[in-house]
Amino acid sequence: MSATPTTPAPKTNHIGLTVIDYRGNKTTLCAGCGHNAISERIIDAAYEMGVQPENLVKLSGIGCSSKSPAYFVNRAHGFNAVHGRMPSVASGVALANQRVMLLGVSGDGDTASIGIGQFVHLMRRNLPLIYIIEDNGVYGLTKGQFSATADVGAKLKTGVINDLPPIDTCALAVQLGATLVARSFSGDKRQLLTLLKAAIAHRGTVMIDVVSPCVTFNDHEGSTKSYKYLKDHDEPVQEVGFVPSFEHIDIDYDPGTTASVRMYDGSELRLRKLDRDYDATDKVGALTTLAEAHEKGETLTGVFYVDPQAPTFMDLLRLTDEPLARLPESVVRPTRQALDEIMENLR
Numbered sequence: 001m002s003a004t005p006t007t008p009a010p011k012t013n014h015i016g017l018t019v020i021d022y023r024g025n026k027t028t029l030c031a032g033c034g035h036n037a038i039s040e041r042i043i044d045a046a047y048e049m050g051v052q053p054e055n056l057v058k059l060s061g062i063g064c065s066s067k068s069p070a071y072f073v074n075r076a077h078g079f080n081a082v083h084g085r086m087p088s089v090a091s092g093v094a095l096a097n098q099r100v101m102l103l104g105v106s107g108d109g110d111t112a113s114i115g116i117g118q119f120v121h122l123m124r125r126n127l128p129l130i131y132i133i134e135d136n137g138v139y140g141l142t143k144g145q146f147s148a149t150a151d152v153g154a155k156l157k158t159g160v161i162n163d164l165p166p167i168d169t170c171a172l173a174v175q176l177g178a179t180l181v182a183r184s185f186s187g188d189k190r191q192l193l194t195l196l197k198a199a200i201a202h203r204g205t206v207m208i209d210v211v212s213p214c215v216t217f218n219d220h221e222g223s224t225k226s227y228k229y230l231k232d233h234d235e236p237v238q239e240v241g242f243v244p245s246f247e248h249i250d251i252d253y254d255p256g257t258t259a260s261v262r263m264y265d266g267s268e269l270r271l272r273k274l275d276r277d278y279d280a281t282d283k284v285g286a287l288t289t290l291a292e293a294h295e296k297g298e299t300l301t302g303v304f305y306v307d308p309q310a311p312t313f314m315d316l317l318r319l320t321d322e323p324l325a326r327l328p329e330s331v332v333r334p335t336r337q338a339l340d341e342i343m344e345n346l347r
């Protein structure tokens with residue numbers, strides 16, 4: 001009698017979950033939209049890093065990009081904020097509960113146009129959160145008008161040419177105080193996955209601008225955010241590698257050519273030099289490199305800046321670890337005597 005073939009049990013991560021536990025709803029975005037590839041990488045990164053789904057808070061604003069959190073990690077919490085106002089909601093969540101992991105997904109319009117005021121203030125606080133911009137250079141949801149990240153000379157399908165200089169969200173984030181700043185391309189599976197895993201291991205503000213082509217309104221000849229343009233112009237500043245804290249792998253590498261950055265949770269981010277000599281811990285160097293790339297019309301990708309030691313907003317506020325919402329009244333309510341003393345001092 002022949003043995004009945006058995007289906008192999010799905011692989012589990014180090015907290016015992018399968019990749020299915022990290023999936024979301026079926027996407028309603030256009031087939032081929034770069035945003036879908038980013039959702040897939042988020043699922044892979046959360047699975048590989050063993051993120052507890054119920055410990056994750058997904059936040060977004062308005063746009064096709066801001067719909068994406070519905071398409072990954074269904075078991076997480078979610079908040080879809082008003083257009084460009086995700087940072088203030090995220091700040092509130094972070095302050096109310098330091099134990100959750102925050103993942104914000106925004107668009108170039110949601111961030112660099114209507115949301116720029118909130119974005120710049122978020123970047124200067126080093127609040128622990130991951131902020132992803134799904135950057136297609138247009139307002140996809142409202143049918144493809146230029147956004148503030150569109151390059152000078154970029155052409156819409158209608159022939160309209162963009163004359164205004166773009167806002168470089170990475171340069172802004174580095175200058176203002178974000179402590180892990182990177183750019184990637186939705187079509188570069190390996191680099192994006194590695195960056196997302198490093199982002200999960202970091203404590204502080206992570207800002208990743210992911211060029212994510214809009215196949216419906218901005219993937220034609222003349223666009224600088226199309227799949228073809230990125231394939232021809234994507235220039236990594238280094239090769240990124242990542243060893244999570246729970247995988248004690250000793251990989252030999254040449255310290256002269258690979259810089260190693262120890263992340264907050266003990267993981268290791270490895271940055272291997274390519275043609276250019278790039279130091280991701282040098283803030284001024286990062287700004288100069290981004291400015292030079294801008295002058296030359298290059299699309300650089302990789303880690304521009306990382307500082308795993310910088311104090312976070314919570315450290316500066318000396319906030320208790322215990323979620324504020326769970327503190328008992330005896331702790332949050334001043335005593336009669338304390339109130340009397342305050343009143344006495346005001347006389």
Ligand SMILES: Cc1ncc(C[n+]2csc(CCOP(=O)(O)OP(=O)(O)O)c2C)c(N)n1
Nearest residue numbers: 063064065083107108109110138139140141
């Ligand atoms: C207050 C407000 N103003 C304008 C709009 C219209 N609107 C919806 S999405 C959007 C732009 C979205 O662009 P982006 O953030 O780049 O997302 P994408 O769709 O390209 O992913 C705009 C202007 C709105 N919903 N609310």
Ligand code: SF4
Nearest residue numbers: 030033064140214215
């Ligand atoms: S319109 Fe563009 S951004 Fe929106 S889902 Fe379609 S391809 Fe993606």
Ligand SMILES: [Mg+2]
Nearest residue numbers: 107108136138
């Ligand atoms: Mg957009």
